[in-house]
Amino acid sequence: MRILIIEDDKETATFIEDALREQGWASVWCASPKEGLLKLGSGDFDCVILDRMLPDMDGLSALRLFRGAGVDTPVLMLTALGGLEDRVVGLDAGADDYLPKPFATSELLARLRSIGRRGPMQREEAVIEIDTLRIDRVAHTAVRDGKVLELSPLEFRLLVCLAQHRGEVVTRTMLLEKVWGYTFDPKTSLVQTHMSRLRTKLDKPFGTELIRTVRGTGYSIGAT
């Protein structure tokens, strides 16, 4: 694994580099996103560790810059802010995972392994089409039968998550992780409620149902 670290704090950076070296992974460090983009262009990296707080450019903007430039290397976002929204915003902007500071080394390594396992070719399509439904992740729009769906941000994330796994069942646990950033079960009908809301906008007005409920497991879209 070759990993690019974008982090202005020297101390944190060396801490991470040490951990990676112990694991036998190569790392390259740079302090600014601009530098990072250059390096991403030249060497091929398996993953980027990106700090959310940077002096000259915000981590989120940096991420958008990368994605805009056609860089599809997986990004693990670091942030001092532990808030949930923050996490969601990060994932929304195209980060593949998220780690709050301070973190345990083992946790960092685990996340990296997990990202690495997915493989480099996990191309995230900007536009996903299922039946007569067309989802544009860049324009942030969903259209079915030529009719624009007025979805709330959360509903959109939910739909995207389903669509990215079209033909597969997406478990409730998975949705909680990917859409809400939860690693626990809120013990409420959170997912179901929002799935219902999504359906009233996505399925109700069109007769045929795109979303299928898989009892005891989760939901799926675009299968059979």
Add this chain to the structure above:
Amino acid sequence: MRILIIEDDKETATFIEDALREQGWASVWCASPKEGLLKLGSGDFDCVILDRMLPDMDGLSALRLFRGAGVDTPVLMLTALGGLEDRVVGLDAGADDYLPKPFATSELLARLRSIGRRGPMQREEAVIEIDTLRIDRVAHTAVRDGKVLELSPLEFRLLVCLAQHRGEVVTRTMLLEKVWGYTFDPKTSLVQTHMSRLRTKLDKPFGTELIRTVRGTGYSIGAT
């Protein structure tokens, strides 16, 4: 996959159980290592998830107890302590893998899959085809002659279990273990009832029978 969970915290335990069930794996929960050892002796498990911190016995001691008793089931150790030394000690004592809490479910499942792969040649294919029947475990669908079968969760599990042992006779005891997670005999026609329901959906509408009854033993699918 059959998985034994040894975890005193009920909440964590149910969380894990949910995730496993969604994945289509059977799990048995117990709160103490002693109980666990008993269960390990009776039912055959593919993996053990063992908490590092337990009230009456330390996880490491438990692990040594198991290994001492000749149990060679792979063990995934959970721990709240993220330190490196801890990890080393855990792996030293004979754990096959190690996961710090809190963990992402996807991470847990990935580790389990990885552990499962090492074991004796498992058939965990995503798609199984038998004659004109096609079972997709990822999409959670079963199709015969192009017609989608509307199966309940239990019926689906039952079918998968049969299909994974296609050509072999699956005993009732085996089904009770793999599908229901029972380690005892309920003395009712539990298995037969559901086999019947499965047949009305799988065989009745198609004339030819895929499921064969083996009197006094169990059932089999896809044999001759």
Add this chain to the structure above:
DNA sequence: AGCCAACTTGAGGATGTCTTAACCGACAAG
């Protein structure tokens, strides 16, 4: 043929899960 055990099948009710509507607080815009 006749018997017995094993298997099949249908009905019923308890249980659990999913759907949906209603409510409430947080937040941003006017």
Add this chain to the structure above:
DNA sequence: CTTGTCGGTTAAGACATCCTCAAGTTGGCT
């Protein structure tokens, strides 16, 4: 300050599922 949107919670009701029981039916053996 008011208004509207968003998102989380709760609860009621609809619905599916699954277990048990009990009455057929089948198959193998003498």
